[in-house]
Amino acid sequence: MRRTSWQEYQKDIADDKYYYxxxxxxxxxxxxxxxxxLDIMHNDLGIDIFDDPLHTSCTGIGYHSDIVxxxxxxxxxxxxxxxxxxAGYEHFISSCITSFGIYNEILSTWExxxxxxxxxxxxxxxxxxxxxxxxxxxxxxxxxxxxxxxAIARKAKRQLRNAFTGEPLRVVEHIGCHYxxxxxxxxxxxxxxxxxxxxxxxxxxxxVVDYPERRHCCGFGFRNYLVQANRGYSIANSHKKxxxxxxYRPDFIVANCPGCAMFLDKWQYAIxxxxxTVYGAxxxxxxxxxxxxxxxxxxxxxxxxxxMQMHQVDVEPLLDKMGIEYDREAxxxxxxxxxxxxxxxxxxxxxxxxxxxxxxx
Amino acid sequence: xxxxxxxxxxxxxxxxxxxxxxxxxxxxxIIERDMDLGGKVRDWxxxxxxxxxxxxxxxxIIDKVRSSRIRCLLGQEVKTFAEDxxxxxxxxxxxxxxxxxxxxxxxxxxxxxxxxxxxxxxxVITSVDLxxxxxxxxxxxxxxxxxxxxxxxxxxxxxxxxxxxxxxxxVCCITGVKQAIELKQMFPTADVFNFYxxxxxxxxxxxxxxxxxxxxxxxxxxxxRISEAAQTINDRxxxxxxxxxxxxxxxxxxxxxxxxxxxxxxxxxxxLAAASNLSLAPNGYFQTKDSFLGAVQxxxxxxFYAGAATAPKSLADTLAEASMTASAVERYLRDKYxxx
Numbered sequence: 239m240r241r242t243s244w245q246e247y248q249k250d251i252a253d254d255k256y257y258y259x260x261x262x263x264x265x266x267x268x269x270x271x272x273x274x275x276l277d278i279m280h281n282d283l284g285i286d287i288f289d290d291p292l293h294t295s296c297t298g299i300g301y302h303s304d305i306v307x308x309x310x311x312x313x314x315x316x317x318x319x320x321x322x323x324x325a326g327y328e329h330f331i332s333s334c335i336t337s338f339g340i341y342n343e344i345l346s347t348w349e350x351x352x353x354x355x356x357x358x359x360x361x362x363x364x365x366x367x368x369x370x371x372x373x374x375x376x377x378x379x380x381x382x383x384x385x386x387x388x389a390i391a392r393k394a395k396r397q398l399r400n401a402f403t404g405e406p407l408r409v410v411e412h413i414g415c416h417y418x419x420x421x422x423x424x425x426x427x428x429x430x431x432x433x434x435x436x437x438x439x440x441x442x443x444x445x446v447v448d449y450p451e452r453r454h455c456c457g458f459g460f461r462n463y464l465v466q467a468n469r470g471y472s473i474a475n476s477h478k479k480x481x482x483x484x485x486y487r488p489d490f491i492v493a494n495c496p497g498c499a500m501f502l503d504k505w506q507y508a509i510x511x512x513x514x515t516v517y518g519a520x521x522x523x524x525x526x527x528x529x530x531x532x533x534x535x536x537x538x539x540x541x542x543x544x545x546m547q548m549h550q551v552d553v554e555p556l557l558d559k560m561g562i563e564y565d566r567e568a569x570x571x572x573x574x575x576x577x578x579x580x581x582x583x584x585x586x587x588x589x590x591x592x593x594x595x596x597x598x599x
Numbered sequence: 600x601x602x603x604x605x606x607x608x609x610x611x612x613x614x615x616x617x618x619x620x621x622x623x624x625x626x627x628x629i630i631e632r633d634m635d636l637g638g639k640v641r642d643w644x645x646x647x648x649x650x651x652x653x654x655x656x657x658x659x660i661i662d663k664v665r666s667s668r669i670r671c672l673l674g675q676e677v678k679t680f681a682e683d684x685x686x687x688x689x690x691x692x693x694x695x696x697x698x699x700x701x702x703x704x705x706x707x708x709x710x711x712x713x714x715x716x717x718x719x720x721x722x723v724i725t726s727v728d729l730x731x732x733x734x735x736x737x738x739x740x741x742x743x744x745x746x747x748x749x750x751x752x753x754x755x756x757x758x759x760x761x762x763x764x765x766x767x768x769x770v771c772c773i774t775g776v777k778q779a780i781e782l783k784q785m786f787p788t789a790d791v792f793n794f795y796x797x798x799x800x801x802x803x804x805x806x807x808x809x810x811x812x813x814x815x816x817x818x819x820x821x822x823x824r825i826s827e828a829a830q831t832i833n834d835r836x837x838x839x840x841x842x843x844x845x846x847x848x849x850x851x852x853x854x855x856x857x858x859x860x861x862x863x864x865x866x867x868x869x870x871l872a873a874a875s876n877l878s879l880a881p882n883g884y885f886q887t888k889d890s891f892l893g894a895v896q897x898x899x900x901x902x903f904y905a906g907a908a909t910a911p912k913s914l915a916d917t918l919a920e921a922s923m924t925a926s927a928v929e930r931y932l933r934d935k936y937x938x939x
Contacts, residue, residue, distance in 0.1 A: 430713035430827075450829040450837040453714075485832045 247418075247428035251385040252375050256287045257327035259318060261334030262295045263496035264528075270545020271530040272333055275379055278533055282393055283386055288325050293318050298336040302460040309361065312354065315344045316362040316370045323371035330373035331382055335495035338378040339416030342424045345376065376424075378417060380494035380529050384426055384434045387441040395538030397443030400489075401561025406445040407489040410524075411435035412479075412502060414495025415455050429453075435492055435529055442536045451482035457505065458497030476505035480524070484517040490525040490556050492532050502526045507550045510585035523551030523586035535562065542568055550581075552588045601626040602932045605685050605693055607677050608701035610638020611657065612906020612917045612924075614664050616699050619925030621667050625932065628693065629664070629671045630685065636661050636671065638703055644733035646914060647770075647777040648804035656914065680875040682901025696935070697928050700885060700897070701905040701921075702871075704862040707756025707764060714827040715755070715858055722746075722836055723828060723856045725755075726774055729782075738785055742834070746789055746854035749782055750838055751775050752825050753795040757861030766882040768861035769911040772798050773805045775859050776812045783816040792819045792853070794840055802913065823849070828856055862911040877902065885909050895924040901935075903928055 256279070264272055279285040297314050300306035322330050332338040348355035359370045383390070398407045413432040418425025427433030430453065436446045457475025462468045479502070483491075493499040503526035510516050510523065518524040526549065527535075534544040541562065546553045547569045557564055572578040583589045602625050606613045609631030617627035635641070643653035664671070676688040684694040709717035709725050717723050721741035724732075732738045740746055753775050757768040772795065779791045793812075798820065800806040812818040823840040831837050835852040842849050864883030872879050877897055878886040885908050888896040895904050905924040906917040 428713065431719075448830065450831050452829060453827060 247423060247426060247433075249377075249381075249424065249426065250375060251377050251381050252329040253385070254285050255327055256285070256329050256331045256377075256382065257322040257325060257373075258287050258289045258379075259293055259296070259330065259332045259334075259337060260289070261332075261337065261496050262299065263500065264333055267496065267500050268528050268531075268545055268548060270543065270548065271528040274530040274534045274539060274544050275333065275383070277539075278390070278530070278537060279382070282537055283389055285386075287331075288327055290321055290325055292321050296332075296334070296337040296340050298334070298340045299460065299464075301340065302336070303464055309357070311340065312344050312347070312358045313361045313365060315341060316358045317366055317368060319373055320362065320366075320368040320370055322373060323369075328374035330376050331379050332376070333379045335378065335414030335416045336497070338376075338424075339420050341376050342421050345372065346421065348372075378425075378434075378494065380417075380434050380438075381426060383529055383533055384437050387438045390438075390533055390537060391441045394442060394536045396536060396560060396562070398439060398532070398536065398560070399443050400559050402559070406443055407556075407559070408447050408486060409439045409444045410447045410449065410452075410483050410486070410488040410491040411439060412452075412456060412491055412493040412495075412498050414493070414498050415459075417494060435494055438529060438532065439492070442532070447483065447486045447488050449483045449486050451479045454479050454482075456493070456495075456498040456501045458495075458501050463497075463501070472501065473505050473508055476501055477509055480506065480509070480517045483524075487519065488524055489559060490527055490553075492527045492529055494529050499526055499528050503550045507584055507586045514585065516586055518551070519555065522555055522588055525549065525551050525553045525556045527553070527556075535560065540564060542571070547578075550584075551586050554588055602696040602936070603628065603694070604697045604699060604928055604932075605630060605695040606699040606701055606905075607680065607685060608638070608703055608906070608908070609633070609636040609671060609673070610701065610703050610906065611640050611660065611914055612703065612908070612921055613638075613699070613701035614660050615918050615921035616701055616905045616924050616928075617669050618660070618663055618667065619922050620928060621669060623925060623929045625925075625929065627669055628695070629669060630675050630677055630687070630693065631671060631673050632676050634674050636664060636673070639706070640914060642727055642730055642734070644730045645777070645781065647773045648802065648808045650777070650781075653914075677871070678874060680871065680877065680902055682899060696932055697901045697903065699903045699905050699924055699928060700908050701924075702865055702868075702908045704884075704907040704911065705865050707762075707768075707861040707863045709755055709858045709860050711762050712755055712759075712858070715752070715825070715856065716828050716830065716836075717858060720828065720830040720836060720856075721834060722854060723858065725858045725860045726751075726771070726778060727860060729778055729857050733781065738782070740834075740854055745786055746782075747786070748790045748792075748851075748853045749779075749786075749855045749857065750792045750794060750825070750836075750851075750853045751779055751857045751859060753793065753798075753859050754824065755858040755860050756863060758796070764861060764863060764882075766911065767799065769799070769801075770913050771859040771861060772800060773802065773808065773913075776800075776805075776809050776818075778857065778859075779818045780808070780812050780816055783812075783818060790819065791816075792821055792851075794821050794823055794825050794838075796822065796824055802915070821849070825856075862907060865908075868908075875899075875902070880909075882910075895920060895927050901931065903931075 279287045297306045301311045418429040422429040457472040462472040506523040570580045609629045620627045677685045679686040823843045825838045825840045836856045880886045
């Protein structure tokens, strides 16, 4: 693919000393990913990153659902920045794409309308006694991983290649809408040809799949999903993307947004149950990874340590393809070997389907 | 001794102004950045609305400039304009009694509208690429086959605040109609779609051609802009748009997407204007003294404009304006030297 236009969209990313803001969704659905990010930064790259227990949700989901007013979210965000300054950091990094969009939107609002910043300063002071200190830089955690992709490549235990054929794995990259569609200059590669995930894939030996619906939203869209009556619209978006990417026979999908990773994964289950359609090879689904999981596999992390048992679509076919050794029996053993429960067998998974709807495969 | 006028730009506007001045007994000198005369029209195959070959219009003008022994400084760029001449990039001063700025326009760079994938997808081309293909004698897809379904997108780099091109480029609508007909003549069984936001058929014969395109050639016109283009697995182009007349989203695959690129102000207008104490309009083109009674005059006496240096214009308008500019220059020189 001749994509070079991403080089026109660059931003300054700090090399070290990050203040880490977690994601509400990811902590619930991909808890291993955030831990993997911290481990990779700390242990593999020796980077100073601060995981502050005092910070809170950015309230972005509430904001996008018209529950949290703008003034409130601006004050919450101001508090996060204030905590960062207290901890002695200047570079704010966000694990969540929604939050990343929120932080950019609010910083931009303060810049465009200084009176809103003054008002937020006042509210923050009144509510918490804190002073607002704006970050020197703001980045999404996928930006940070992208920034260090060559360092990770140097420490890689394996590449994104088929261990049997040596061919690069074909990877669909999906960028969350709020990464660069709101502010194209806030993302590496802009909004049309974002390179943040593509850069990692290429640096680690994989091949990026370009397909017609590459830029299309995954369908999360907050109200598309949160309002139950709109969920058909949500799944229709994922369906459109999966139909479009399937002919390219991708080995896996990687996403940098909590909602995208979740919906592209779980809607595959719903589509398989509803229609009997699966999009991956051998009658299975297409595994959906977070970029931390992708980096973790490259660095030799154990897939269950990365939390990949939390996926709806089984990742074993991908692990086998990459030649990764893992303990099949340990999949549902949590920390300290405690059994964490096992999901029902479904059409989208590797084991024989036994859905309650008796879907034909 | 004949008065001398420097004309900056050797395209249609500059050459026609030079010929008009010459016929009035004034000595013109053309300074052209390229190594050839002719400007952008050189790339054009046929002209709207009559389908006259562009060379039938341009070549006689070039031949006449040559046979009239009008002095042409080719491959030279101007740094500053003044009423007593121009200074070239080489710092050479070319003295004159008046100056005509006929520097034309730039084509909008379609790469800037990244969502259409120009330069990335094989069969996304611009209207200028299409004219060049027609000049080369064959329109085809990247794999050498004939297109069966073609979309033409209007207003690429025109009336688009996102790329700071707020103005209408004026000629693209009729160019889209002309090119659609040409494509249909070449490929009668192909489906040709024009995606537009407004159809502005302001010139003589334009509206008639628009109607003919629909009635005789069965060319489809869809009121809606394409939001994005992407390549499919079989090298077709998937486009998405909204048909705003039916209020429905639309998605289709085409073999070829033609982007009707607009006319932009030259990038160096800003530096030239600053160095020469001239004003620019908000769209970056040179600002004329007055829209009605000073449409070819600058704010500085002795400096005049011709053609698309001041706004997007058709070739017909440009050639007509050249006469107007020559008359204004002649009047200026007569007043200036009679008063001494």
